[in-house]
Amino acid sequence: MxxxxxxxxxxxxxxxETLYMVALxxxxxxxxxxxxxxxxxxxxxxxxxxxxxxxxxxxxxxxFFRPIPFIxxxxxxxxFARYVIGVGIGNDALVFSLSIAASFAISRIVEQNLIxxxxxAIEAARAMGAGPVRILRxxxxxxxxxxxxxxYTFIVVAIVDxxxxxxxxxxxxxxxxxxxxxYRQFEPAITWAALLLIxxxxxxxxxxxxxxxxxxxxx
Amino acid sequence: xALVALKNVTKTYPxxxxxxxxxxxxxxxxxxxEPGDVYGIIGYSGAGKSTLVRLVNALEPASSGSIEFDGRxxxxxxxRELRKVRLGIGMIFQQFNLFTSKTVQGNIAYPLKxxxxxxxxxxxxxxxxLEFVGLSDxxxxxxxxxxxxxxxxxxxxxxxxxxxxxxxxxxxxSALDPETTQxxxxxxxxxxxxxxxxxxxxxxxxxxxxxxxxxxxxMDGGRVIENGDVFEVFSAPQNTSSQxxxxxxxxxxxxxxxxxxLRERHEGRIVTISFRDGDASQAQVFLExxxxxxxxxLVYGGINDIQGRAFGHLTLAIRGEDAATDAALASxxxxxxxxxxx
Numbered sequence: 249m250x251x252x253x254x255x256x257x258x259x260x261x262x263x264x265e266t267l268y269m270v271a272l273x274x275x276x277x278x279x280x281x282x283x284x285x286x287x288x289x290x291x292x293x294x295x296x297x298x299x300x301x302x303x304x305x306x307x308x309x310x311x312f313f314r315p316i317p318f319i320x321x322x323x324x325x326x327x328f329a330r331y332v333i334g335v336g337i338g339n340d341a342l343v344f345s346l347s348i349a350a351s352f353a354i355s356r357i358v359e360q361n362l363i364x365x366x367x368x369a370i371e372a373a374r375a376m377g378a379g380p381v382r383i384l385r386x387x388x389x390x391x392x393x394x395x396x397x398x399x400y401t402f403i404v405v406a407i408v409d410x411x412x413x414x415x416x417x418x419x420x421x422x423x424x425x426x427x428x429x430x431y432r433q434f435e436p437a438i439t440w441a442a443l444l445l446i447x448x449x450x451x452x453x454x455x456x457x458x459x460x461x462x463x464x465x466x467x
Numbered sequence: 468x469a470l471v472a473l474k475n476v477t478k479t480y481p482x483x484x485x486x487x488x489x490x491x492x493x494x495x496x497x498x499x500x501e502p503g504d505v506y507g508i509i510g511y512s513g514a515g516k517s518t519l520v521r522l523v524n525a526l527e528p529a530s531s532g533s534i535e536f537d538g539r540x541x542x543x544x545x546x547r548e549l550r551k552v553r554l555g556i557g558m559i560f561q562q563f564n565l566f567t568s569k570t571v572q573g574n575i576a577y578p579l580k581x582x583x584x585x586x587x588x589x590x591x592x593x594x595x596x597l598e599f600v601g602l603s604d605x606x607x608x609x610x611x612x613x614x615x616x617x618x619x620x621x622x623x624x625x626x627x628x629x630x631x632x633x634x635x636x637x638x639x640x641s642a643l644d645p646e647t648t649q650x651x652x653x654x655x656x657x658x659x660x661x662x663x664x665x666x667x668x669x670x671x672x673x674x675x676x677x678x679x680x681x682x683x684x685x686m687d688g689g690r691v692i693e694n695g696d697v698f699e700v701f702s703a704p705q706n707t708s709s710q711x712x713x714x715x716x717x718x719x720x721x722x723x724x725x726x727x728x729l730r731e732r733h734e735g736r737i738v739t740i741s742f743r744d745g746d747a748s749q750a751q752v753f754l755e756x757x758x759x760x761x762x763x764x765l766v767y768g769g770i771n772d773i774q775g776r777a778f779g780h781l782t783l784a785i786r787g788e789d790a791a792t793d794a795a796l797a798s799x800x801x802x803x804x805x806x807x808x809x
Contacts, residue, residue, distance in 0.1 A: 368564035375524055375635075376578040376625075377553035379546075386577070390568040464568075466609060 277350030285358020401457025476532035507680030557626030
């Protein structure tokens with residue numbers, strides 16, 4: 249326990265790093281995932297902008313990357329990260345790789361939630377003369393907003409989980425802190441302190457997501 | 468000039484399975500809908516009526532034939548142009564299809580936003596529509612807080628927002644209880660009367676046609692098998708399918724099974740007399756029977772009022788001398804239709 253107090257400031261830095269990685273990944277991966285999910289949804293046969301080629305290509309690409317274990321993906325994408333953001337190690341390199349992985353996962357969640365929107369509401373909007381892009385923006389996404397928020401909440405918890413691997417490419421965060429100062433130095437109290445803070449983060453995120461979804465769904 | 472003119476319109480869908488036959492949903496339909504009509508389209512589910520109505524506002528493209536709305540040919544128009552056409556055609560649905568994420572006023576404002584109205588123009592128009600459908604106090608409610616009838620009234624307000632000339636009602640009352648159905652039908656009548664909106668009503672319920680339609684088309688297997696004035700079709704349906712629909716609201720000639728029951732309970736000859744507006748009155752017929760010294764009672768049937776014109780079938784059990792009965796019936800048959808049960 250004394251050791252934890254000695255490391256106090258580093259503990260909080262690690263906490264901040266976790267939050268930074270989660271927030272940035274959610275922002276970038278969330279936006280790209282939303283876009284991909286909407287494209288998947290709207291290009292499928294019989295949807296608003298059916299396009300078999302786009303749908304099939306995207307479908308195959310997502311199915312290719314989704315099952316790759318993240319720790320291997322992290323290593324595999326490293327050269328690409330170096331090329332695009334100029335750095336292959338550290339928190340930013342993790343955010344880069346994690347954003348890609350998360351956007352594929354998010355695209356599926358977005359697609360699945362958009363499919364549940366009532367075809368009747370879409371037909372009504374079409375009957376009123378609305379075009380496909382307007383319908384996506386003003387009907388499909390708003391109608392699916394509640395489940396979308398719950399989907400994003402689910403994924404953000406997974407993102408917290410994956411930031412724990414940042415240490416693998418020289419990044420920080422609570423996961424790395426737990427391994428470096430706790431596990432490797434035989435200080436279970438430190439491992440548990442990091443673990444508890446992660447649990448608190450996850451609980452807070454889940455609580456906030458549920459609250460927001462309830463508000464949107466008016467239940 | 469007809470507001471909607473369908474000429475030899477056919478809609479086919481590709482075969483559901485490979486090697487199967489393509490599905491003909493609408494088969495060579497020719498139909499004119501005049502401005503001011505309340506045009507009923509009746510048929511069993513799968514008869515093609517919902518597809519037909521979706522061809523009129525081009526939600527589905529026709530496979531062949533011509534569809535004119537307000538003098539303009541719709542087939543072959545690009546999607547961008549069709550969207551403008553749809554702004555001038557309102558539509559309401561069986562499941563109401565309100566946007567659950569928007570309030571009542573948000574729902575009604577939606578088509579106005581699509582039409583490019585400014586916020587300042589939208590607010591008074593929405594208020595006016597809410598007033599018309601009697602839901603001014605529900606402006607900020609969400610659809611799930613409304614009853615079925617209220618939801619459909621929002622649907623009607625939303626469909627009328629851009630002042631369309633044509634309103635398509637796809638089974639608009641089928642999810643409602645009988646009382647609410649009447650309320651919604653009354654509202655549609657007002658829409659037709661006060662705004663002169665032409666209405667196409669799709670239904671499988673003959674009483675809906677009876678209460679609001681001026682003209683009716685009966686569909687079966689994708690074809691229009693009979694159409695015309697509601698009074699004509701109701702009082703003298705030409706086709707077995709039409710007859711079946713009419714019999715759901717009009718008690719006509721008793722069926723063989725009903726006849727057997729009537730015979731068991733009533734002595735004498737069973738005779739059905741069919742009255743139509745303009746024929747001899749009931750009083751004249753009954754007077755004739757009484758004069759012949761015949762004893763009769765009314766055992767089956769009824770008189771209906773369609774668009775202010777009466778018709779009906781009355782089945783009588785007549786007791787008396789055969790010769791006198793024959794003479795009286797012959798004299799009545801000269802003026803109204805008489806069918807004697809074998």
